[in-house]
Amino acid sequence: MKSLKLTTLVAATAVALSAFSMSAMAAEKVYKLTMAETWASNFPIFGDAPRNMARIADEMSGGRLKITIDSANKHKAPLGVFDMVRSGQYDMGHSASYYWKGKVPNTLYFTTMPFGMITPEQYGWFYYGGGMDLMQKVYQPFGLLSFPGGNTGNQMGGWFQKEINSVDDLKGLKMRIPGFAGEVMAKLGASPTNIAVGELYTALERRTIDALEWVGPSLDMDLGFHKIAPYYYTGWHEPATELQFLVNERSWKKLPDDLREILRTSMKLASYDMYIQSYHESAENWSKMSTEYPDVQIKTFPKEVLQAMKNANQELLEEAAAKDVLAKEILDSQAAYLKKVRVWTNISDRAYLDSIDSLAD
Incomplete structure (x- = not known):
């Protein structure tokens, strides 16, 4: 009887040790992921977000989660990331x-929308107002998960060679402006186009x-638009531009539960950090820009123009919903x-x- 008990104990111990060993081996396994980004090598702010995310994931996982990033220079398909x-x-x-x-037309709504939410409001919608669930409804049929990937904050309305004083001034206006805002401008008679960032300065x-x-100033200053366009208009079209991690x-399913949570947390932290960085760089760059180029004029579109834009935007939203x-x-x-x-x-x-602002200094 003692021999049987001893044998049973030895067997149970062996099983336990084997399970512990397998668990330890699983804990030590390194998972390697590859990432394609739309941005070129060393692209500031936008390119910083995925690298911060990869670094955080590596450190939080104790080296068990490694993410290698390929820029557009390498994979040669900046707008092919979805398919890749x-x-x-x-x-x-x-x-x-x-x-x-x-x-996939419904992907449009998860970056930002004209006259929509500002960044804190939009983050509230994503994480606590049902936005993440709706985004997953759009991406899941394609075998993809989408997560917020970094916010620029409220983007400026653009650089203009001439002042916009009325809706008539938009008619025939050739402007680089993508997304839903481009459709709004087209509805008002403008000619929107999308030009690669490297060609923008020359085109203007x-x-x-x-x-x-x-x-905004965070990225516009390096491209030098303030040297060739005197009017810098405040925003209406992209109040909370959110990038994405796909x-x-x-x-995702191949990762153990703890690494999924580390990856999720890393993406969230890097995204918010990009928002802070973008805000800071805009403040720094506008200070330099306004000092070195005092002739640059900050303008806001006239109320008549903004109202026309908002009306056109609402009509397009109703058409899309229908x-x-x-x-x-x-x-x-x-x-x-x-x-x-907004209340x-x-x-x-x-x-x-x-x-x-109403108080004296």
Whole structure:
């Protein structure tokens, strides 16, 4: 009997040791993921976000999660990230959701929308207002997961060679402006186009285009638009431009639970850090720009023009909602959340700024 008990104990111990050994081996296994980004090598701010994410994931996992990033210079397909991640050529991607509107129209709504939410409001919608679930409804049929990937904050309305004083001034205006805002401008008689970033300065300088929007001082200054266009208009079209991390669902499922959570947390932290960095760089660069080029004039579109833009935007939203049930669900969710959250924004941030701006220094 003692011998049987001893044998049983030895066997149980062996099983336990084997299980512990396997668990230890699993814990030590290194998982390697590849990522394709839309941006060129060393592209500031946008390119910093995925590298920060990879670094955080590496450190939090104790080296068990390694992410290699290929820039557009290497994979040669800056706007092919969706397809490369979907096919499994890459495990992950870093880009912007509205780039895929030609493939999947409902991806458009998860970057930002004209006259929509500002960054804190939009993050609230994503993480607590149902935005993440709706985004997954759009991406899941393609075997993809999408996560917020970094925010620029409110983007400027663009650089213009001439002043915009009325809606008539938009007619025939050749402007680089992508996404839903481009459709709004087209509805008002402008001629929107999308030109690669490396060609923007030359196009504006040679008057191939009359105006362009890029981001804001955080990235515009390095491109030199302030040297050739005197009017810098405030924003309306991209109040909270959110980039995205795309993840191949098969690659996601291969990760153990703890590494999935580390990856999720790393993406979230890097995204918010990009927002902070972008805000800081805009403040720094505008200070330099306004000092070195005092002739640059900050302008806001006249109320008549903004109203026309907003009306055109609303008509386009209604058309999109009428054509697609999921589009309607997304747009209704955004509108309802904006209506609720903007009340708080007005009695907190807006009231604070308005009240202190009225005080003497």
